[in-house]
Amino acid sequence: MAKNFKELLSKVSECSKKTLAVACAQDQAVLEAVKEANERGIASSILVGDEEKIREIAASINMDLSDFKIINVVDTVEASLAAVKLVHDGEADMYLKGLLDTKTFLKSVLDKEVGLRTDKTLSHVCVFECEGIDRLLFLTDVAFLPYPTLEDKVAIINNTVEIAHACGIECPKVAGMAAVEVVNPKMKETVEAFELSKMQDEGKITGCIVDGPLSMDCALYPHACEEKGCLDRKVPGNADILLFPDIQAGNLVYKTFVHLVPSKNGNILTGTKAPVILTSRADSCEVKVNSIALAAVVAEKLK
């Protein structure tokens, strides 16, 4: 069970080396990340995109391209479709966004012929290692689904539990997050979190334990549960997966974690046939490498 990114990386080293298909690889930050992922044995990459620009950028960062396969496709849409097809056809194990807008990238992911669509709802998970927390935290959905319905939330839980399983967490604890840890009929978020908890009791959600509503302190700290008299909860301060009521709460907490909490993170899109990495330009090289590592353990599990 990976409790931090160091352990996740050592888990990767136990897997066969994975191959990453990169859409529009002509981007310095992306090339730096795939270079590091290659050097550290996490994944090799097939670089799809503008070969001339890729070679130019690689030269400027002293990157030896002899280890990398390059497929020259200059057009952005065509490059994304060519890259995703590599994953679709099994020539690569995971798919990384390069220098193209998120909309075009997602279109390739969802392409009916060469994409990675399944019958599952797509969702996003960001995995954090935080100072003071002795386990990985899976924050979801903080970037993709704006206002998930109850049904969407079940899908998000199922997607995220699969990721947690891949990280070696056998029975992840899911916390339905809210402002308070008791059901308040005037707060629909608390009612819905409790619904999800009941669904797990009834066997409609499996492979995990779901509890809710839980406030941030009660989800993370047993001592907070003790102070508030709720140590008898199903998830008494030991949540692995933090399920947010909507994207406003999720994203605001997520960016607080990224910018203000001493932490490391990596993130992937879930519910796809193979792991998809949708990091943003603002993400550091470390975040991109952590995301590739996360994708690698998920790819191993999906095999």
Added chain:
Amino acid sequence: MAKNFKELLSKVSECSKKTLAVACAQDQAVLEAVKEANERGIASSILVGDEEKIREIAASINMDLSDFKIINVVDTVEASLAAVKLVHDGEADMYLKGLLDTKTFLKSVLDKEVGLRTDKTLSHVCVFECEGIDRLLFLTDVAFLPYPTLEDKVAIINNTVEIAHACGIECPKVAGMAAVEVVNPKMKETVEAFELSKMQDEGKITGCIVDGPLSMDCALYPHACEEKGCLDRKVPGNADILLFPDIQAGNLVYKTFVHLVPSKNGNILTGTKAPVILTSRADSCEVKVNSIALAAVVAEKLK
């Protein structure tokens, strides 16, 4: 202008010493906080409550009660009304919650005869000093109003701007927080944040600059605004007041700040005739003392 709690405390020392009325003071954490506030010259206190218990607890923590006026009222409701009346009548400058439930305490605050009600909407603000941020951050409303309307949000801004002014921040920058920094018609929170920004442009909100929607990174960091091409915003990464769309987002971020961000905080209720301190049992002595200091500078301003 106070940029951290040290500067806020030195601001307090420039004010005349304030008097705190405590409702149901028979609580160890509360007595420790008022003892420290007294010793540090922040405020003296009138302790209303069960005198026998107050003396018992004081003895157990070696607290010399000769500096404190004690008013013996054993009944909780009566004690709260007696304590709030001291503030209502001008015998004390601010009002602190002791060992009683929030509902009873708030009932005394809102009491028509002896309470501290004004025609303003009540709201709550939590003030943070965070590592890596060179100014105080005012998070609101994270604990009191569950789903503020646009009108409520105007009231929250006005209440909080008054607190920021009291802390010496002449023209506080208010960020209407959301998951994204651009208006998305499908996200009502972003539309409402933009509405508030327009209202400030039109002079309907004064004494501050309001911008929105802003994501957490764009509200806090000029470099994030630069990367996202929005350095021309009214609040380009230098927000003082973070206005949350609702209590789910606000409270989840607030508790992340408290528990995971290296930080100090203090909080008060606003919109009342005099500052009201509504700290919870879980708050540390430091939080309570910071809150008393914050209340003291506000009381000085309201004089």
